[in-house]
Amino acid sequence: MAIIQIPQEKRAIEAESKIEKYLAGIGILYERWSSDHPVKADAVQDAVLEAYQKEIEALNARGGYKAADVIQLNPETPGLEAMLAKFNREHWHDEDEVRFTITGHGLFHVRPEEGPVVGIQVEAGDLICLPKGTLHWFDLCSDRQIRTIRLFTDPKGWAPLYSETEMEKNFQPLCLGPKYFPLS
Ligand code: LAC
Numbered sequence: 381m382a383i384i385q386i387p388q389e390k391r392a393i394e395a396e397s398k399i400e401k402y403l404a405g406i407g408i409l410y411e412r413w414s415s416d417h418p419v420k421a422d423a424v425q426d427a428v429l430e431a432y433q434k435e436i437e438a439l440n441a442r443g444g445y446k447a448a449d450v451i452q453l454n455p456e457t458p459g460l461e462a463m464l465a466k467f468n469r470e471h472w473h474d475e476d477e478v479r480f481t482i483t484g485h486g487l488f489h490v491r492p493e494e495g496p497v498v499g500i501q502v503e504a505g506d507l508i509c510l511p512k513g514t515l516h517w518f519d520l521c522s523d524r525q526i527r528t529i530r531l532f533t534d535p536k537g538w539a540p541l542y543s544e545t546e547m548e549k550n551f552q553p554l555c556l557g558p559k560y561f562p563l564s
């Protein structure tokens with residue numbers, strides 16, 4: 381399950397219903413998808429998409445998404461650092477950012493229109509949807525790997541638009557371990 385942290389308030393939120401509620405309050409959809417799907421973490425893309433077909437169709441109906449893929453980042457990924465450098469600076473997109481984690485961990489920081497910056501550490505089974513225009517940045521965690529399903533409205537490409545605020549420099553990537561991490 382995800383862990384939410386609010387560094388400016390030095391607090392974390394770990395209960396599923398509270399996470400859902402807090403994120404809904406800043407416009408972010410959070411869902412836990414059942415982990416009993418018969419799909420292996422290293423299954424090929426089509427097998428993964430097929431295993432979650434029902435959930436994906438429900439999201440498509442709700443958000444008008446037109447395409448899906450599975451992306452994997454790990455230390456063997458060619459160009460990993462360059463790819464991360466594109467996403468660890470504050471940016472937004474002109475479409476929703478929809479991510480379902482199959483394996484590994486990731487940390488999204490979101491800067492809502494109102495209220496403090498929120499860190500969302502995701503793991504297997506977590507679906508998050510950042511509405512288009514949401515300011516955010518992304519880092520890997522200490523396991524340096526993640527595999528996620530992505531849904532897109534425009535299958536032509538995925539482009540980050542940068543705010544150039546350097547806001548991310550005020551926030552350390554905080555997911556230091558798979559479980560809990562101290563806030564200082
Ligand atoms: C993206 C994430 C990682 O834009 O923010 O793909």
Ligand code: NI
Pocket residue numbers: 467471472473477516540
């Ligand atoms: Ni993004």
